[in-house]
Amino acid sequence: MSADGLIQSLTAAFDAIPLIDPHSHIEPLSPVSKSLDDILGYHYYTELAHSAGMSQKLLGPDADPRDRCREIIRFMDRYDNTAQYGWFVNICKSFLVFTGDRVTAKDADALFDASLKAFAAKDWEQQVFAKTNLEKIFLTNEFDDNLDGFDTAKYVPCLRTDTLVFKFREPGVRERLAKVTGIDVGDVPTLRKAVRALFERFVAKGAKACAISLPPDFTPTPEGSSIFWMLAENCREFKLPFDLMIGVNRRVYEKGVHQGQDLFDRRCSLIQYRELFNAFPEVTFPVSVLTSGQNQELVAYSWIFPNVVPNGHWWYSNIPAYIGADLRERLQGVPKTKLVGYYSDAYKLEFVLPKYGMYRRILAKTIADEFVRPGTLNETEAVALGTRLLRDNVREIFNV
Amino acid sequence: MSADGLIQSLTAAFDAIPLIDPHSHIEPLSPVSKSLDDILGYHYYTELAHSAGMSQKLLGPDADPRDRCREIIRFMDRYDNTAQYGWFVNICKSFLVFTGDRVTAKDADALFDASLKAFAAKDWEQQVFAKTNLEKIFLTNEFDDNLDGFDTAKYVPCLRTDTLVFKFREPGVRERLAKVTGIDVGDVPTLRKAVRALFERFVAKGAKACAISLPPDFTPTPEGSSIFWMLAENCREFKLPFDLMIGVNRRVYEKGVHQGQDLFDRRCSLIQYRELFNAFPEVTFPVSVLTSGQNQELVAYSWIFPNVVPNGHWWYSNIPAYIGADLRERLQGVPKTKLVGYYSDAYKLEFVLPKYGMYRRILAKTIADEFVRPGTLNETEAVALGTRLLRDNVREIFNV
Amino acid sequence: MSADGLIQSLTAAFDAIPLIDPHSHIEPLSPVSKSLDDILGYHYYTELAHSAGMSQKLLGPDADPRDRCREIIRFMDRYDNTAQYGWFVNICKSFLVFTGDRVTAKDADALFDASLKAFAAKDWEQQVFAKTNLEKIFLTNEFDDNLDGFDTAKYVPCLRTDTLVFKFREPGVRERLAKVTGIDVGDVPTLRKAVRALFERFVAKGAKACAISLPPDFTPTPEGSSIFWMLAENCREFKLPFDLMIGVNRRVYEKGVHQGQDLFDRRCSLIQYRELFNAFPEVTFPVSVLTSGQNQELVAYSWIFPNVVPNGHWWYSNIPAYIGADLRERLQGVPKTKLVGYYSDAYKLEFVLPKYGMYRRILAKTIADEFVRPGTLNETEAVALGTRLLRDNVREIFNV
Numbered sequence A, B, C: 001m002s003a004d005g006l007i008q009s010l011t012a013a014f015d016a017i018p019l020i021d022p023h024s025h026i027e028p029l030s031p032v033s034k035s036l037d038d039i040l041g042y043h044y045y046t047e048l049a050h051s052a053g054m055s056q057k058l059l060g061p062d063a064d065p066r067d068r069c070r071e072i073i074r075f076m077d078r079y080d081n082t083a084q085y086g087w088f089v090n091i092c093k094s095f096l097v098f099t100g101d102r103v104t105a106k107d108a109d110a111l112f113d114a115s116l117k118a119f120a121a122k123d124w125e126q127q128v129f130a131k132t133n134l135e136k137i138f139l140t141n142e143f144d145d146n147l148d149g150f151d152t153a154k155y156v157p158c159l160r161t162d163t164l165v166f167k168f169r170e171p172g173v174r175e176r177l178a179k180v181t182g183i184d185v186g187d188v189p190t191l192r193k194a195v196r197a198l199f200e201r202f203v204a205k206g207a208k209a210c211a212i213s214l215p216p217d218f219t220p221t222p223e224g225s226s227i228f229w230m231l232a233e234n235c236r237e238f239k240l241p242f243d244l245m246i247g248v249n250r251r252v253y254e255k256g257v258h259q260g261q262d263l264f265d266r267r268c269s270l271i272q273y274r275e276l277f278n279a280f281p282e283v284t285f286p287v288s289v290l291t292s293g294q295n296q297e298l299v300a301y302s303w304i305f306p307n308v309v310p311n312g313h314w315w316y317s318n319i320p321a322y323i324g325a326d327l328r329e330r331l332q333g334v335p336k337t338k339l340v341g342y343y344s345d346a347y348k349l350e351f352v353l354p355k356y357g358m359y360r361r362i363l364a365k366t367i368a369d370e371f372v373r374p375g376t377l378n379e380t381e382a383v384a385l386g387t388r389l390l391r392d393n394v395r396e397i398f399n400v
Helices: A003-015 A036-040 A043-051 A065-074 A083-095 A105-119 A124-132 A162-166 A173-181 A188-204 A227-238 A270-279 A292-304 A320-333 A349-372 A379-397 B003-015 B036-040 B043-051 B065-074 B083-095 B105-119 B124-132 B162-166 B173-181 B188-204 B227-238 B270-279 B292-304 B320-333 B349-372 B379-397 C003-015 C036-040 C043-051 C065-074 C083-095 C105-119 C124-132 C162-166 C173-181 C188-204 C227-238 C270-279 C292-304 C320-333 C349-372 C379-397
Strands: A019-021 A134-138 A158-160 A209-214 A242-246 A285-289 A308-310 B019-021 B134-138 B210-214 B242-246 B285-289 B308-310 C019-021 C134-138 C210-214 C242-246 C285-289 C308-310
Touching: A003 A349, A003 A379, A019 A349, A019 A379, A036 A043, A036 A065, A036 A083, A036 A105, A043 A065, A043 A083, A043 B292, A065 A105, A083 A105, A083 A124, A083 A349, A124 A134, A124 A349, A134 A349, A158 A188, A162 A173, A162 A209, A162 A227, A173 A188, A188 A227, A209 A227, A227 A242, A242 A270, A270 A285, A270 A292, A285 A292, A292 A308, A292 A320, A292 B292, A292 C043, A292 C292, A320 A349, A320 B320, A320 C320, A349 A379, B003 B349, B003 B379, B019 B349, B019 B379, B036 B043, B036 B065, B036 B083, B036 B105, B043 B065, B043 B083, B043 C292, B065 B105, B083 B105, B083 B124, B083 B349, B124 B134, B124 B349, B134 B349, B162 B173, B162 B210, B162 B227, B173 B188, B188 B227, B210 B227, B227 B242, B242 B270, B270 B285, B270 B292, B285 B292, B292 B308, B292 B320, B292 C292, B320 B349, B320 C320, B349 B379, C003 C349, C003 C379, C019 C349, C019 C379, C036 C043, C036 C065, C036 C083, C036 C105, C043 C065, C043 C083, C065 C105, C083 C105, C083 C124, C083 C349, C124 C134, C124 C349, C134 C349, C162 C173, C162 C210, C162 C227, C173 C188, C188 C227, C210 C227, C227 C242, C242 C270, C270 C285, C270 C292, C285 C292, C292 C308, C292 C320, C320 C349, C349 C379
Parallel strands: A019 A134, A158 A209, A209 A242, A242 A285, A285 A308, B019 B134, B210 B242, B242 B285, B285 B308, C019 C134, C210 C242, C242 C285, C285 C308
Antiparallel strands: none
């Protein structure tokens, strides 16, 4: 089989695997887009358009959604080289009956109209699930999110803890915690009790992970009053993996678009987690790193620590150049049973398809080059390896 | 078309684009070489020969230039694997009627003679411009450089500010500033006045950028007495881009050859420029980073900040392995209108041709692999994309 | 010739070059394995099996070696994607008459039996030398190791100095030093005398290098009492290269398997060695870096400093993804006469073959892609370039 034929064949095999997406920002009561505005409101597009010169005038809540979409699309001829633009074209083709190869300003109205029509279908959510071959998707829940009213077998709750760890002293947080747990935190013992109550609440609703994003200079330490450490203790007790998303500085570009203000300091090391990884051998830590430059640490720490596993390709590293390099390194150095291949990080379900599509093509190419062409794996074994990264490991590691 | 045919076709198209080279160290009154000694005196050759064992004896001002060239060439069989050696062979073939594939010790005299003959042509400067398809080239001017006596439409002045920022207290600098501005700096207000006068002087002569190289531990802060901050303020007022060349430590190898003493500490982050980028949204910062490891930061900061743009491939990153990786990342993550593809950094005009030649081949291969073969761009569109990186963005960003 | 044909042809030519392996942990009085247990006891396998979930129960000294091998092999279906697994299959095929493509649990007993038989041959050591095309291999000797009873022309002594520099104050070290040098260290002058005596001892036995591994935060400074600095002074006096293996933190995973506890902090720079490299221009420093992210520094420092040379691909960087990238960068930026291509780091001789085999394939592919296909080198010249990295430079740099 030709090189390209092999990659196409593997990609097709991977496309057929039902997805369990282990990290997203989907709202379970509003999981799909209502119009093109929900698609183009994804921060990637507002960021890139703004970075390329678009003013933020039309990004405000009072602006007309159709005008906003026109403007973001009008700027696409400045960023149509990016991977993110590729996702958008993929969405238009997959969900909006678009047949062109490039979206330009003149397509804006037709796409907007098509989105209103398509997304209004009563079964749109089911259609997206079906077209995406999506089985389950993990949520990112604030500690006091409502966990009722949706199918937790499809929308898997996940306790997100940034607020608890980094904003506990901000006004209202303690009150929200009291409201949801019934515990009024006044000292360390009541704090411990309240945190534990959150885990009870989430586990009762089928939560499969605790998660947090962390700044590059964060180093967890076992102080009695550390909420972070309490989270790890509860992960141990409740047997939940603790997703660490390492390396983000918030609000670096203060006047940036919504969700487009965060950047990083690449001078960050997993050695900062040395004490944590040693203290909790029973807790699995699926680790995402923000920079590809940290991937070798992630490979090495995962190769040595049984409880550290590489988790997907996060944010600024979620473009093919970084995914390809990072994936290849992980496949050469980390036991395959520990590789959580990908997650969508999506805010709306329509993005799961193009993002996983990108990943599957890279996965197919990487496995073809690294294992099939050198004669190490035949095609059936190659499909099994890809399935492991796409699905099996998510099931095993998150106990789904 | 075959893969190689496509790359050749794109390379040929890129070769036909007239160059505007946005950063060099050309002396406008002596822009071309007078003999092979000017070619081989470029620090890349003296560095590599010395690093490979050549003594510095023949590098002194009293040594015979022909002997010096013989010696540097004699050592080439120790460094003929490098990209820099490739530039030299390219120069010999393009400008010195050399027809071999490799330059060895026995070629030294013939090349030296050929250089004397070729470079003595009255129109040599015009010949080099023509063969190089060069339209304009930016200079690197000390604040008190003479800006008269050359065609500033061809040789574009650029205010280099390392001396002002890092050597202001050294003997003679204040005097030089007084001489060129007529302002005797005694306090912050007179300093501000003098700095502003420099911008007036340069802008009057058609300067298109302010530039500086910065050590890896530098963090600009808005103190009233900070010359760096004043430069940014003047860039805002005079609408000049501010080239930041980030990451060099000077004189690390103290006994190294001339211009071959500088290295770096890779532990450097663009987060150090957070306050600057936020404070000057109206100033465009074309940023060069010294290490490929910092390229992901450059991609991410350029993707988020409208005023940050990636600028070329600098110095230790100016070899194909780094250019190729960095370019691919930038093309996937940054709006294409923000990508300043390349600059020569040349000291003599003869180097523009081989350096841009190297870049254009990498650009052609990258665009072929990333856009044409996957079917995203046809060949005409691919040429337009390359033209954007090679020329259009220089014109737009530097307002040429 | 087809691309694959060219790589195969170059690989075959490289396979024919007798190896001088400039760094290993071979015990010269027990250089080969006695059973499969010595092969699978290599920390790479215990680490990966443990990381993939194997308990350490069977790793203790009291466990049955056959049971231990069964267990490590049983877990291979969790890490059979790794480069290290590839080395093991290669060993089974080369030394244990194994004819399959994959080793699985059911092969454990047959392999164990085969190992007992094969390794019991009286000339096993000679067989391994012959099959590996190995001429000489460097050792890693503690300062008081017995240097008698083996052929130092084959097993080249090398003074390893971690204990002296980092554990000098631990109980027993001073006594061991006194015992082997006859000098009772009480102050700096006696310390200097004792260190010098070690060099005399090693050089008399044909030692060809002094070596040390260093934590990422180490910065050598010229204090009178610094043992590290004394080592460099003696390297100068005795004309020994000083191998620096930069970047390892010991015992990061405290409960890890034997030799599987060390990791690193990637925030490490060669700028820390600035003073050392300047102070000892006469000493050659073959430098190994633990992370690929530090390779650009290694390229740049080797390109500038005559006394800095890149040395092999160490530990966590010794997998194809990192070797390939790092090698390509070195070949483009560093004089070829300064590139020490590879060392095995092996504990048992059987590992030299698969590790060098991996390297030679990468070397062949890299030279084919970078030099032969672009027309810069013909195949004969390409073989010469590879020979230089594999053998010539080891001979010249270590004065073998």
